[in-house]
Amino acid sequence: MGRGEDRISNLPNEILHSILCLMPLKYAIRTSTLSKRWRHLWQINLISSTSLQFGEDFSCNQSPKQFVATLDRYLQLHGDRNLDKFGILFSPFDVFVPNLENWVATVLAKGVKDLEIDLSQGVLNSPVDYYIDDRMSFLIPNSLFNCNSLTHLSLSRCNFSDPLDLANFAGLTSLSLDNVDLLTDAMLTNILQYCVSLESIRLKRCELLEFVKFVGDELKLQKLVMVDCSNVLDIEISAPKLESYVYYGWINVWHNFGNVSKVNDAYICADNEEVYAAQYFTTLSGLAHVKVLTICSMDLVHLIYEEDEDNEDNLPLVLQNLQELQLVLDSINEEQIYCIVYFFRLWPSPFLEKLFLQFFVLTSNYYEESTSWSAEEMVPDIIFPNLKFIKITNFGGSSLELKLVKFFLERAIVLDSIYILLNQSSISNNSLSRRIIQGQLSVLPKASKDALIVICGPLDCDCTINPTHTTLYYEENRRNGTTMHLDDDIMSRENILLDQEFL
Numbered sequence: 001m002g003r004g005e006d007r008i009s010n011l012p013n014e015i016l017h018s019i020l021c022l023m024p025l026k027y028a029i030r031t032s033t034l035s036k037r038w039r040h041l042w043q044i045n046l047i048s049s050t051s052l053q054f055g056e057d058f059s060c061n062q063s064p065k066q067f068v069a070t071l072d073r074y075l076q077l078h079g080d081r082n083l084d085k086f087g088i089l090f091s092p093f094d095v096f097v098p099n100l101e102n103w104v105a106t107v108l109a110k111g112v113k114d115l116e117i118d119l120s121q122g123v124l125n126s127p128v129d130y131y132i133d134d135r136m137s138f139l140i141p142n143s144l145f146n147c148n149s150l151t152h153l154s155l156s157r158c159n160f161s162d163p164l165d166l167a168n169f170a171g172l173t174s175l176s177l178d179n180v181d182l183l184t185d186a187m188l189t190n191i192l193q194y195c196v197s198l199e200s201i202r203l204k205r206c207e208l209l210e211f212v213k214f215v216g217d218e219l220k221l222q223k224l225v226m227v228d229c230s231n232v233l234d235i236e237i238s239a240p241k242l243e244s245y246v247y248y249g250w251i252n253v254w255h256n257f258g259n260v261s262k263v264n265d266a267y268i269c270a271d272n273e274e275v276y277a278a279q280y281f282t283t284l285s286g287l288a289h290v291k292v293l294t295i296c297s298m299d300l301v302h303l304i305y306e307e308d309e310d311n312e313d314n315l316p317l318v319l320q321n322l323q324e325l326q327l328v329l330d331s332i333n334e335e336q337i338y339c340i341v342y343f344f345r346l347w348p349s350p351f352l353e354k355l356f357l358q359f360f361v362l363t364s365n366y367y368e369e370s371t372s373w374s375a376e377e378m379v380p381d382i383i384f385p386n387l388k389f390i391k392i393t394n395f396g397g398s399s400l401e402l403k404l405v406k407f408f409l410e411r412a413i414v415l416d417s418i419y420i421l422l423n424q425s426s427i428s429n430n431s432l433s434r435r436i437i438q439g440q441l442s443v444l445p446k447a448s449k450d451a452l453i454v455i456c457g458p459l460d461c462d463c464t465i466n467p468t469h470t471t472l473y474y475e476e477n478r479r480n481g482t483t484m485h486l487d488d489d490i491m492s493r494e495n496i497l498l499d500q501e502f503l
Contacts, residue, residue, distance in 0.1 A: 051085040052078065052107075064091060068099050075106055083107055087116035087154075093135055101141055108143055114152040115144075120179065137181065145169070154202075155180060162187060166194035176202040184208045192216070199223065207231055214239050215258065227473050228271070245287070248473035251299070254279055257286035265292035267469045269328060270299050284347075285314070291321050294469040297329040300339040315346050322349040326356040326467045328474050337400050341407060344382050351386050355408070356467040359394040359401075359423075360474070383411045383447075390418040391464055397422075397437040406444050415451040419464045422457050 054071055062070065067090060086107040092100050100119075107115065119138050137159040144150075148168040156178035164187055172195045177183060183206045192198070192214065202225040203209070209229045214221060215238045224237070225246040232249070238258025244265050247255075251270035266287045270280070280299060287293070329336055340357075390408055395401055409415070420441065422434060438455050456462060 049078070050081075050083060052083060052087075053085070054088045054090070056089050058089075064093060064096060068096055071103065072099065075103065078110075081110065083110035083112045085114040085116075086110075086112050087114075087118070089118045089121050091121040091135075092119060092138065097138065100138060104141055105143055108147045108149075111149045112147070113149055115150060116152075116154040116176075117158060118154070118156040118178075120157045137179070154178075160187065164190055166191060169195045171197055173197050174200040176200075176204075177206060178202075178204040179206070181205070181207045185211050185213075188212065192219070196220070201225070203227070203229055205229065210234070212236070214242075217259075246469070247283075251280050251283070253283075255283040255286060260286065261289070263287060263290055265468050266290045267294040268299065269294065269296040269474060271474070281314075285317060288317055288319055289321050290319075292324040292468045293319070293322055294326040294328065294467070296474055297327065297331070297336050297339070300327070300343055301335065316348055317346070319347055319349040320351070322352055324354040324356075324468060325349065325352055326358065326469060328358045328360075328472055330360050330474070332359060332396070332398055332400055334400065337404050340404065344384075348382070349384075352384060353386050354389045354465065354467075355387060355391070357390070357392045357404075358472065359392070359396070383413055384408070384415075385413060387412040388414055388416045389465060390415065391421070391467075392419070393421045394423050395420045395437075397433060397440070402440055402444070405441065409444050409446045409448075409451065411447060412451070413447045415446070415448040417452040417454060420453070420455045421462060422455065 052074065054067075054074075058067075071088070086103075088103070090096075090100075100117075104115075104117070117138070137157050140155065140158050140160055142161070142165075145165050146168060148171065150169065150172055152174040153172060154174075154176035156176075158180060159182045160180065162182070162184070169191075175191070175195065175198060183203075185208075188203075188209065196218070197220060199220050200223040201214075201221060202223075204225075204227040206229050209232050211234045212226075212229075212232055213236045214224060215236055217240060219239045219241065221239045221242050223244040223246075224239070224242060226232070226235070227246070227248045230250055232253055234254045234256065235247075236256040236258070237245070237260055240259045240262065242260055242263050245260070245263050246267040248267065248269045249271055251268075268280075268283060268287070284295075284299075327340060329340075387408070390412070392401075392405070405418070405420075409418070420437075422437070434455065434457055441453050441455070454464075456464075
């Protein structure tokens with residue numbers, strides 16, 4: 001073989017087609033830049049594909065006009081073949097609504113099972129939670145509700161017309177609605193009544209919801225996510241098969257729990273400063289049996305302040321089954337550290353095995369140093385008899401953080417390892433600060449003599465255990481300006497240009 005000889009390109013078309021059919025469509029399309037031989041070979045992948053995904057990596061380097069032309073062409077090439085999955089991320093503007101309606105009709109005719117329509121691209125003004133392009137939400141055509149093949153439906157910045165005819169949605173198992181701002185309590189009740197196979201529901205920024213009920217012995221619901229539904233006042237849940245519950249938003253909400261005995265993991269975080277402690281206490285008390293729990297620092301404050309005469313008989317409340325706890329902290333100050341320590345006095349977790357602390361850098365006053373309190377004075381008798389793993393993310397090395405680490409090292413008697421992931425913005429991978437922090441941590445006393453302390457810099461690969469809840473809505477709400485995020489997995493501009501030539 002001569003140097004630089006391309007033996008793969010000399011293979012017969014049948015073999016090359018077989019190779020391309022094993023690749024995701026977006027990677028198959030990229031092979032069109034290799035040579036003239038490869039330029040149109042990817043089309044066989046498109047024709048045979050049962051999954052067409054036009055997501056972030058597809059849309060970010062194209063204008064809306066290019067996106068529409070490309071997608072029209074791809075659907076034409078796909079012909080009348082069946083389709084299992086179809087997804088788009090697009091900002092259509094009013095001029096492209098007919099194209100969008102045509103795409104929906106086309107994929108429904110193909111018997112699509114998994115449909116995702118995300119029309120929120122790049123237009124959300126995060127700090128105040130509204131869209132800034134003056135475009136109306138896309139009204140889902142009635143033909144969607146005539147489709148009996150759907151099992152998964154995800155809609156973002158779309159709307160339903162009322163009344164809903166859901167007679168054909170008996171096979172739907174997963175539903176995600178984001179910024180569906182015409183969704184009412186009655187419509188949600190209707191969905192639960194007719195979509196009898198639903199196992200997962202995700203509701204985000206549905207502003208008309210107020211009194212929400214997920215109640216019924218026949219419900220198959222296993223996962224429920226509610227995020228930023230800011231007008232909700234009351235949530236009633238009695239779902240015998242529910243295993244996972246995520247709530248992020250205003251905590252001034254009454255949670256009325258019936259049968260939630262199978263819930264194993266819960267994510268309960270507030271995004272508002274003024275929280276009625278009684279309501280939050282009731283919420284967490286109803287989920288005290290879970291094995292996995294994520295809560296935020298603001299919630300810790302209100303849990304601690306709930307220790308008053310009215311709840312004297314209810315505290316401490318033992319989290320008897322808790323094995324994994326994640327604390328999401330918006331700042332490092334004396335009050336936050338105090339609340340973390342005191343939390344384990346009021347809500348003891350004797351079988352806790354994994355602890356995750358996620359710090360955020362939000363202001364220049366991130367560290368507020370103080371030495372006015374002592375863990376020994378507050379909780380002299382607390383130990384962690386089963387805690388084996390601790391991971392602290394975005395660690396900055398302040399004295400308060402070191403004091404917190406010392407608290408856990410002195411009380412985790414069977415600890416195997418504690419991983420410290422240094423602050424991404426303030427400490428370079430090989431800086432003097434890293435060595436100083438390492439030295440400070442190495443001299444801290446340990447109840448478990450063999451406990452390993454591992455420090456990871458911003459450039460180090462994190463191969464450690466991650467928490468069950470990896471999506472942090474606290475972080476998501478602090479992103480500014482756009483819902484688009486560029487990454488290394490984006491189609492190059494050269495690919496786009498060649499593809500446009502094909503069009």
